[in-house]
Amino acid sequence: MTISTSLRETILTQLQAGHWKAGDRLPTERELSEGYGVSRTTVRKALADLKQQGLIEQTVGSGTFVAQQAPSSLDRLIQQDSAQHTSPAELMEARLALEPAIIDLVVRNATTADFARMLACCTSAERASSLEEFEHWDGELHEAIADAAHNTFVSSVFKLMKQVRAQGDWGQLKKKSVTPERRLAYQQEHRQLVDALRDRDAARAKTSTLDHLLHVRHNLLGH
Structure with missing residues (x-):
């Protein structure tokens, strides 16, 4: 498992646990980098994957937010991961x-x-x-x-x-x-x-x- 994949899984766990809900703002790239001890490049890769999955939205100047459709996207992703394993x-x-x-x-x-x-x-x-x-x-x-x-x-x-x-x-x-x-x-x-x-x-x-x-x-x- 790559570092970016590990970070992605960590964020997914937080979403599944309800720590971040639809509309919530996620920590900045810098805060995630420092909080999890990874590079900003690693953070960007993990966030890009989550964005592609429809779980987060990014707005220049405003930050990264949990997408409104995140609950349904999360259910779909969990099913896909279950199927793959x-x-x-x-x-x-x-x-x-x-x-x-x-x-x-x-x-x-x-x-x-x-x-x-x-x-x-x-x-x-x-x-x-x-x-x-x-x-x-x-x-x-x-x-x-x-x-x-x-x-x-x-x-x-x-x-x-x-x-x-x-x-x-x-x-x-x-x-x-x-x-x-x-x-x-x-x-x-x-x-x-x-x-x-x-x-x-x-x-x-x-x-x-x-x-x-x-x-x-x-x-x-x-x-």
Whole structure:
């Protein structure tokens, strides 16, 4: 971790703790430099990064202030950092715990439009000409299933899991593990899951979800 990154993290911690709130003026570059024992150049780099993230605003002659949109920007940044530091093994643990658990909600709340979206994702995945395109529609399908629960909290959690799937480690493992035969199996498992959901058969849908996830985990992680 560079010195400027360390300072950035320190300021982020202060923002998260509510030490500085939207509209508050931050210490000057000189005060930050002396207070944290770093150079003015280091301070400028850290502030530039925070400004780019929408957390602070700088006005010549007035100083540096916490941006009004800082709370929402901070939430987004925390989600991104969480996604970047979640390993494929941790993601699979979460998926095995959460995806079967939301099936009852999906079976109860899904609409005709939700099922049409799921089927469209399956079709697009089957037509995908590359692994990257297939993986995109794979993720879209699981997000469509989560959204069909019609629960805001569930949707937000699954959007975070989708961000983790977009990280390099997951992509590299998927690229190494997915053979044409395995991709075909995944496509068939997706169809079976969506069919069970459309029949509003919770027991069959839970079994399909768990079997699919265990299959993915075995191919990715070897257990």
